[in-house]
Amino acid sequence: MSDAEAAQRDLAAINRIAAVPKILEVITRTTGLRFAAVARVTDTRWTACAVRDEVAFGLAPGGELELRTTICDEIRQHRQPVVFGHASQHPEFADHHTPRLYGLESYISVPIHRANGEFFGTLCAIDPLPSAVETPETLQMMELFAELIGTQLETDEKHAWSEAALHTALDVAKARERFIHAVGDDLKEPIQALVMDAYLIRTTPGLADDIRARVVGMETNLWHMASVVGGINDFAHDRLANGVPLVRTPAAEVAIELQRVLSQVVSAHPERALVTAARVERDVDCDVERLGQLLVNLANNVLRHVAPDATVSIDVSTTDEALVFNVQAPGLVLSGNELDSVSGPLTGRGIDTRPPRSWDFFIAGEIARAHAGRIDAATVASDTRLSFVMPLHAAVVAETPASGHLAEV
Structure with missing residues (x-):
């Protein structure tokens, strides 16, 4: 060459x-x-x-x-x-x-x-x-961005190599799994570093308002990237596709973890009006880290589809038999087949053509299925409430139902 x-x-x-x-x-x-x-x-x-x-x-x-x-x-x-x-x-x-x-x-x-x-x-x-x-802060920012670009270059080359090496359907599947795993692992460290750096920049005294606003936007995107990378790693290890290990987790531990996740959501969207609550009073059979990932997914979906000045309510609670997440906001509407992405990518929308602000519940749906739960949308006082419901004590769903949707509790 x-x-x-x-x-x-x-x-x-x-x-x-x-x-x-x-x-x-x-x-x-x-x-x-x-x-x-x-x-x-x-x-x-x-x-x-x-x-x-x-x-x-x-x-x-x-x-x-x-x-x-x-x-x-x-x-x-x-x-x-x-x-x-x-x-x-x-x-x-x-x-x-x-x-x-x-x-x-x-x-x-x-x-x-x-x-x-x-x-x-x-x-x-x-x-x-x-x-x-x-x-030092400027130099550190430049070095972090350079590291991110270098990582992406390496990822791009791995992808080119894998495509050239694939000859059969089985080879394609195996190479894709290796590639996804490499991408997820390679992105974790620079994303974490950028999250920390964005926070330091945002909290710098005397920072201009327009720069602070841009850094807030960076933080929001970085939190979303971290959530997506977590899902990528799960798929690479078959932890979602084949079921996650459910552990009997004390109510206090579940409440603390989900409250931590809610605090992250609030921190990542300081300009939004968010009302959050976590009242977990019963032990739950779950992978609590994955439930936190699901909660972030639901919250981000709603935040992308309501007015910036709308008050978004995120509520976590338990009943005698179930753990329930509710996300609701004025003007929230799900029409058509948005929840189809619970069981796969949105129908008829390719990766390159799907609008960047579309609904996407695929990863959340896989986590819900692994917990024998379901994601629903219901009309409440002319607005839409997005909910996740799972049994407090349930075995992992062994197979996806024939319809491709989540098993009902």
């Missing part, structure tokens, strides 16, 4: 990572540097793979710079971040050829490595004006 073909391949790989444009936007708004890019850096070429340019630097995706004129070439060799906020007054970079050639005062660049440690390129941001970019 020629250098030009390899550069196009790497450009396409970065473009397949949906989060990259948002990452570059967050970097420019958080650091104040008006140009940010993901660059592929080899021993012969510097190629821009993704760009956010608010300063008319003139470089577009696919564009190249002379390798030897870039600091990224030095980073390729020593594999360490480089950051300065005022080049002309910096003891090391005042006479450096790169700031002088490109008229830079502010610069931050961190290496991007694939998951196997191979150097890919850099995540960088620049500006012709000085800035206060030399802070």
Whole structure:
């Protein structure tokens, strides 16, 4: 493969990572540097793979710079971040050829490595004006984003390899299982790190309101990603498809775990009006961690489909025979076959065409089935209430009913 073909391949790989444009936007708004890019850096070429340019630097995706004129070439060799906020007054970079050639005062660049440690390129941001970019928090944010991009690159390559290697239906199934497991495990650590970093950024004193609002949005998406990754790992280990181990769990323990989950939901949506309650008075045969995942799924589904100013009520309680989750909000409506996704993807909607804000109960439905429970929607005072009901003491449902829906309690 020629250098030009390899550069196009790497450009396409970065473009397949949906989060990259948002990452570059967050970097420019958080650091104040008006140009940010993901660059592929080899021993012969510097190629821009993704760009956010608010300063008319003139470089577009696919564009190249002379390798030897870039600091990224030095980073390729020593594999360490480089950051300065005022080049002309910096003891090391005042006479450096790169700031002088490109008229830079502010610069931050961190290496991007694939998951196997191979150097890919850099995540960088620049500006012709000085800035206060030399802070540990800024560097840590850049390194976390670079790690996420590197992980996604590795995942993309694993996927390409698996597709090329599949020849039979059995091979496809086995490779998909390995791939999903690798993706789930690879994403856990960077997502957790990003959640912590987003919280630190959001709680920084003096943070501008527009940046704080964007970080809140990041936190919401990260919590959703964490929930989805948990479901991916479950499927990779067949823990949902073949049933989860149900353990007799004391009422207090169930209440504490579900209250913790509710607190996470509230924390992830500080701008929403949420009323939550967890009153668990009886022991439950369950996998309490999976029930927490189901509760988050129901809450997120509702929050995506009601007005931002609507008060959402989330109630957890027990009766003499059942554990019940109720999620309700003014204006909540489920029409048509939204609950069909309890037993599979929404009918007639492919992965690439399904609206991003559609209902999706697939993972929640699998957890419900494993607990011999059901997910229902009922009209209450002209609004819709979404409910999950499971028996306090029940065996795992051995087989999916012929209709594909959850077994009735």
